[in-house]
Every structure is written in C-alpha cells, then in structure tokens.
C-alpha cells in the first residue's frame with residue numbers, strides 16, 4: 001500500500017521530493033496580469049469591517065485589519081522575514097525579489113485569502129539552479145525528527161511541476177489548470193468582499209514553495225494551494241500540516257512544533273481542508289479521498305492556516321473531464337469552503 005500511495009500522489013509529493021521537469025511556454029487569454037493598488041481609503045474601511053466580523057477565531061492574526069503595503073499591487077517579502085535565509089537564491093547567488101500580487105475588493109469583508117496557483121512555468125533555465133532548504137530551521141533543530149534532509153541534503157528544488165497533459169483533451173498541464181482555477185477563485189472571492197493575494201497571475205511566473213508560504217504569512221489570513229494530480233487514481237485529496245505524512249506514510253516526530261506550526265493553526269487548516277474536500281466532491285461528483293496530514297515544504301514555511309488541494313487526477317479520464325469542463329464549479333466550491341471557514 002505504501003508504494004501504491006506514493007505512486008498515486010505524485011503531485012503533492014514533488015513538493016517535498018524534488019523532481020525537475022521542463023514544461024513548455026504556453027499562452028492563455030485568462031492569464032493576464034492585473035493588479036490593483038491598495039489605497040489609503042482601504043485602511044479605514046477594512047479596520048471597521050474587520051472589527052465587526054470577529055466571531056471567528058480565524059481572524060486571530062489580524063493581518064486583514066491592516067492595509068497591505070504594495071508597489072502598484074505588488075507586495076514584496078519583508079527584508080527581515082525569518083524565512084529569507086532559507087529561500088532559494090538566483091543562479092548567481094543573489095536574492096530574488098519575492099513578490100505576490102494583491103487584489104482589493106470593492107468593499108472589504110475583513111478577510112484576506114492567499115490563492116496559490118501552485119507550480120508555475122519551470123522551463124526557465126535558471127529554475128533548475130535555484131535551491132531552497134526543505135525545513136526553514138537550522139539543522140541542529142532537526143535532530144529529533146526522522147528526516148535525512150539535513151546538511152547538504154537539506155536543499156531541493158522548489159518549483160517542480162509535471163508536464164503531463166490531461167487525458168481528457170490532451171492539452172492542459174497542471175500549471176495551466178491550477179492558474180485558471182485560481183483566477184476564477186480570485187474573481188469569486190473579490191465579489192464576496194475578500195482581499196485576494198496571489199503567488200502568480202500568469203504562466204511565466206514562478207515562485208518557490210517557501211516563498212509562497214512566507215508571502216502568505218505576511219499578507220493573508222489563510223492560504224489555499226491549488227493543484228492537479230497524476231498517478232492513475234481518482235478523486236479529490238486535500239492536505240493540511242501534521243507530523244504524519246500521508247504520502248510516504250512516515251511519521252516525523254516533532255515536525256509541526258519544530259516548524260513553529262501552532263495547534264490552533266493546524267486545527268484551522270484541517271477545518272479548511274475538510275471543507276474543501278467535501279464541497280468540491282459534492283458539487284462536481286469527484287470521489288472524496290479525504291483530508292490528510294502531510295509534511296510538505298509549503299507547510300514548513302507557513303505561519304497561517306493553510307491547505308493544499310489536489311482537485312483530481314489529470315491522467316484519469318473521469319477526473320480529467322471534470323478538471324477540464326467544471327473549473328467554474330470547482331472554484332465556486334472553493335469559495336464556498338472559504339465562506340464556511342470564516343463562518344459566512
């Protein structure tokens with residue numbers, strides 16, 4: 001069973017177990033970058049709204065109550081981020097500009113959602129030279145944890161994505177699917193009054209797993225990372241942080257506490273992951289494979305409730321047809337889950 005599971009959940013697994021795969025450049029009319037600046041007016045508006053929606057614990061980190069400083073809608077990772085030393089560097093050893101894209105709603109409801117479109121285009125030559133630490137802590141802190149990812153093995157590629165084409169129409173690859181769903185989700189959330197922060201808005205952008213999570217933690221209340229799967233299985237799988245890794249079936253004692261993931265955030269992540277699995281499957285007819293704990297790099301760098309959604313299997317004809325034709329429904333189900341999470 002262990003091999004079966006490893007084989008059948010490749011997508012999430014590659015976040016931890018690095019596989020570098022080149023994908024070709026693609027164009028999509030839906031993927032135009034569009035950012036809106038944060039204005040001073042947002043600040044007064046958002047503060048009062050945030051105060052009136054405090055019925056949920058999910059507002060605890062209070063990032064939404066503040067406006068986010070941006071440069072024409074582009075947010076830059078803070079210079080003093082504790083994660084910065086562990087994030088990837090450019091091939092020349094220099095630190096890249098880690099950025100995310102901020103979208104403001106007409107009327108802010110007080111909650112900010114980080115929508116991560118997962119893997120971007122990693123065909124850029126420099127991508128294979130960018131390496132990032134698996135666990136954003138010093139190796140000495142990992143002595144009690146069952147991991148071999150220390151020392152020179154502590155670094156891996158952070159942008160891997162498959163170029164497997166959907167068996168439904170033989171066109172779409174994962175980075176395209178996840179971006180299209182993410183852009184739909186962004187629009188739906190904006191209409192509901194959420195502020196949305198995105199890790200990428202077109203196919204040519206790419207960002208490491210760690211940087212996505214670090215940016216999410218500085219800007220947002222929750223993070224949703226969107227993916228499609230391969231492995232000839234079928235159904236929706238969602239993940240949230242925990243010491244037991246569903247993918248490898250290994251347990252990493254102390255993982256969550258070493259990474260500084262609080263029990264409250266883990267509980268909230270689970271709530272979000274379960275809601276995503278339930279709503280996506282009930283609306284689309286995809287099989288519900290459940291919400292499970294996982295040890296993923298994108299979780300290791302997280303300071304907010306977070307979940308990773310493997311919507312379905314692109315190499316299963318039934319799943320792939322749904323991935324290909326029901327993106328709007330998938331995005332609506334995700335928005336519904338986020339509403340439920342915030343008690344709306």
Ligand SMILES: [Zn+2]
Pocket residue numbers: 011012118119174226227228
């Ligand atoms: Zn993926």
